[in-house]
Amino acid sequence: MDSAEFHAAVYETVRLIPPCRVTSYGHIAKLIGMPNHSRHVGQALKFLSPNTNPPVPWHRVIGASGAISSRGPGTQGAQRQAEALTAEGIEVSTGRTGDLRIDFSSWGWFPQPGEITREGGREYEPEEVAS
DNA sequence: TCATTGACAAAGG
DNA sequence: CCCTTTGCCAATG
Incomplete structure (x- = not known):
């Protein structure tokens, strides 16, 4: 599998994340x-x-710690992601150090590699996704 | 080529 | 909880 296929596989998998759910980079x-x-x-x-x-729905992918990954100092990417999530109805809280975090016990989506289509994996209409 | 960088993760202290 | 270390490997310079 070359990198182009890898990227394509990532996009396909991320597309399976149901609305109002989040998962981690590692799980993808x-x-x-x-x-x-x-x-x-x-x-x-x-x-x-x-x-x-x-x-x-790239915004539904966050770090395994439950925090939205920083895009580096002086950037607004993480903030934009938080806005996209709250727009969906997902609760985003702010920790002491200003980190944006999400409660996996409430919003997490971590299916095993075989149970995806059963769980709720479906395709979404463009208007359902902020992107 | 070689060296450095990451939208990372798990384990240890 | 927090912070540090280690493993990881395509992309970038």
Whole structure:
């Protein structure tokens, strides 16, 4: 599997995340079958151009700690992601250090690699996704 | 080529 | 909880 296929696999998998649910980079990597490529899931999302068709709900992917990953000092990417999540109805809280976090016990989505279509994996209409 | 960078994760203290 | 260390590997310079 080359990198282009990897990126495509990431997008397809992220697209399966139901609304009002979030998962982690590492779990996406696991679902693809490459559990040690969590960092590259983030890269794939970074390369994602806005307004893709079909839409990819990139905002539903956060770090395994439950925190929205920083895009680096002085950037607003994390804030934008938080806005997209709250717009969906997901609660985003702010920790002491100003980190944006989400409660996995309430919003987490971590299916095993076989039970995806059963659980609720379906495709979403463009208007359902902010992107 | 070689070195550095990450939208990461798990384990240890 | 927090912080540090270690493993990871495509992309970037």
